[in-house]
Amino acid sequence: MKKKTSYFMTALVVALSLVLAACSGSSEETSGSSTDKGSGESEKPKFISILTGGTGGTYYPLGGAFANIISQETGIETNAETSGASAENMTTLKDGNAEVAFSQTDIAAYAAEGKLMFEGTKIDNVQAIGTLYPETIQIVTTEKSGIKSVEDLKGKKVSVGAPGSGTNPNAEQILEMYGMTFADIEKKDLSFDESTAGIQDGTIDAAFVTAGTPTGAVEGLSATEDIVIVPIEQDKIDALIKKYPYYIQDEVAKGTYGLEEAVPTVAVQAMLVVRDDLSEDVVYDITKAIFENLNQVTHAKAKLIKAENALNGVGIEVHPGAKKYFDEIGVKAAE
Structure with a gap:
């Protein structure tokens, strides 16, 4: 009788241990993320940065206007940051220290191909949102x-x-x-x-x-x-x-x-680029917010930014979220 009781108590302890372990694992899975889960596997970050250029150039004021639009339209707190412009911006995105950036189309292409100033440091985690102005x-x-x-x-x-x-x-x-x-x-x-x-x-x-x-x-x-x-x-x-x-x-x-x-x-062309690990839904929302609210941008260059031209001369792969938006409005790259 004592032996049966001992077996029963051992089995009970093992069962309780398994239940506690399962609860602990579930808790860890649901409490470790600093992002908000959207539909499916999409994740919406709470904050993103746009890398621009020097304060005396064109990228910085445009970036500030874009940051305000993204914040208002998507609910993602967005900040424009000064930088050394195109080449530095591509390297910063590669290192994961920002999400969106301005770049010249040719500089982005050199980065993607690992050529010229990027020889030996190919950047393969950056894709295009779209081109802006020449x-x-x-x-x-x-x-x-x-x-x-x-x-x-x-x-x-x-x-x-x-x-x-x-x-x-x-x-x-x-x-x-x-x-x-x-x-x-x-x-x-x-x-x-x-x-x-x-x-x-x-x-x-x-x-x-x-x-x-x-x-x-x-x-x-x-x-x-x-x-x-x-x-x-x-x-x-x-x-x-x-x-x-x-x-x-x-x-x-x-x-x-x-x-x-x-x-x-x-x-x-000046263009916007983005890290490829941002979800399709997030980049779609960012692209839509910018190109549908250009009337809020007071800088003179805004008059040259048009959604219908945004895929012309891109030179690198377009992020699926941006492509989804341009497909939706019927925009394709010029032949």
Whole structure:
């Protein structure tokens, strides 16, 4: 009898132990997350950051406006943060220290491919939300230089942007379309202000400038010189876009810098990118909030941001949440 009682008590203890362990596991599973569960497996973060650029640029004020819209429309507290812009933003997203960021389309593509400034540090956890507005490649010179075409740059002193900048590969890729390399020019690595000062004092002949138009440094030069923006021929534009799909066709408008006619060229674009581990539902909500509330953005560049153009020249994979929104409104990338 004593033996039967002992067996019964042992079995009871084991059963109670299993019940307590199950309860403990259930509690841990339901109390460890700092996010709010939505439908299915979707998780809605309580807070996200948008990486922008310096306070004097365009990314920062736009990022502040986007942050306010996202906060209001989605309930996710969103903050715009200053940064070193495109390349730094991509690295910060890779490290998981922010969720959304501004970048140039070409810089995002270099990051995804592990090329140029990202050689050996390929970034594979970032996808696109969409493009915003063009940052135009301008080949700047003056009437007195005699330079009228890209071929005329051969043997000339030409600035291709500051070291490590996105302008440098822009210049290299455009020259490539003309069968040229940096060996065909006297390459100078100068900032935009240094470039226009060099053109003015005659120490350089021309400069590649990648920026929204009108660009302040070039406007300053136009106050004392007759500006020439060197055109890029249509067949070269087509070939460039085919090989490097983050470019789009663009022009420097008539009247800019005193130009008598519009000048054909290409542009990369400012874009929004996002970490790929944000859920489809969250990125859908963010994309919808921004593109359907642009009337709340007072910055002049907002007039150039259009949902129907947001998939043109993206250059990297689009996040499924953003794609869902653009599919819903019938937006596809240009052929």
